[in-house]
Amino acid sequence: DQQVKQNSPSLSVQEGRISILNCDYTNSMFDYFLWYKKYPAEGPTFLISISSIKDKNEDGRFTVFLNKSAKHLSLHIVPSQPGDSAVYFCAASAFGNQFYFGTGTSLTVIP
Amino acid sequence: DADVTQTPRNRITKTGKRIMLECSQTKGHDRMYWYRQDPGLGLRLIYYSFDVKDINKGEISDGYSVSRQAQAKFSLSLESAIPNQTALYFCATSDPDAGRDRTQKVTQYFGPGTRLTVL
Numbered sequence: 115d116q117q118v119k120q121n122s123p124s125l126s127v128q129e130g131r132i133s134i135l136n137c138d139y140t141n142s143m144f145d146y147f148l149w150y151k152k153y154p155a156e157g158p159t160f161l162i163s164i165s166s167i168k169d170k171n172e173d174g175r176f177t178v179f180l181n182k183s184a185k186h187l188s189l190h191i192v193p194s195q196p197g198d199s200a201v202y203f204c205a206a207s208a209f210g211n212q213f214y215f216g217t218g219t220s221l222t223v224i225p
Numbered sequence: 226d227a228d229v230t231q232t233p234r235n236r237i238t239k240t241g242k243r244i245m246l247e248c249s250q251t252k253g254h255d256r257m258y259w260y261r262q263d264p265g266l267g268l269r270l271i272y273y274s275f276d277v278k279d280i281n282k283g284e285i286s287d288g289y290s291v292s293r294q295a296q297a298k299f300s301l302s303l304e305s306a307i308p309n310q311t312a313l314y315f316c317a318t319s320d321p322d323a324g325r326d327r328t329q330k331v332t333q334y335f336g337p338g339t340r341l342t343v344l
Contacts, residue, residue, distance in 0.1 A: 117281055150335075157229070157335030157336050157337050158315070160270070205333075217265060
């Protein structure tokens with residue numbers, strides 16, 4: 115069973131608007147959550163993370179929100195830029211050991 | 226130079242052949258991982274190693290084996306390749322100190338991937 119789920123395979127957003135990518139998880143032992151960005155023909159690159167002791171973490175245009183009671187996290191990108199077009203993976207870990215990945219959301223930012 | 230390198234980048238082989246994918250890292254991390262990516266399935270963990278003497282199976286280890294030759298090297302082998310092992314394979318590393326303190330950032334660093342096709 116998939117422990118980390120990204121239910122939207124794709125998302126299109128106009129340049130300058132907000133992109134919201136969502137992720138749900140089932141394992142209550144997860145205490146770290148990460149977002150990765152992946153371009154074609156490259157490995158995933160780390161974008162932003164959050165530990166379970168926080169409910170929000172911000173880094174420039176990227177903000178991750180964690181709702182532990184709902185077992186849900188989201189990535190907000192504001193403002194969206196064409197260079198943000200990529201596949202975004204959500205991942206979760208318990209104590210930094212194994213990492214479990216979602217299936218990815220392909221974001222297209224339209225100029 | 227890249228911190229995590231994988232060789233080869235592309236490989237086409239035939240059913241039944243033995244294949245080795247290699248991963249090297251210069252990040253000095255003890256922890257290394259092998260994943261495969263399939264369309265619609267995301268990244269799934271094959272094997273992981275927390276140090277040279279510690280090897281663990283992941284979600285989908287059947288049909289694969291690994292070797293941790295040194296801290297910096299972690300190889301993945303397909304003893305007898307089959308077509309459903311056609312996928313994109315990624316190696317990754319992570320810092321073993323991360324995770325001990327919940328305020329520390331935890332992340333993984335990925336190689337560029339190996340595209341394997343089994344005919």
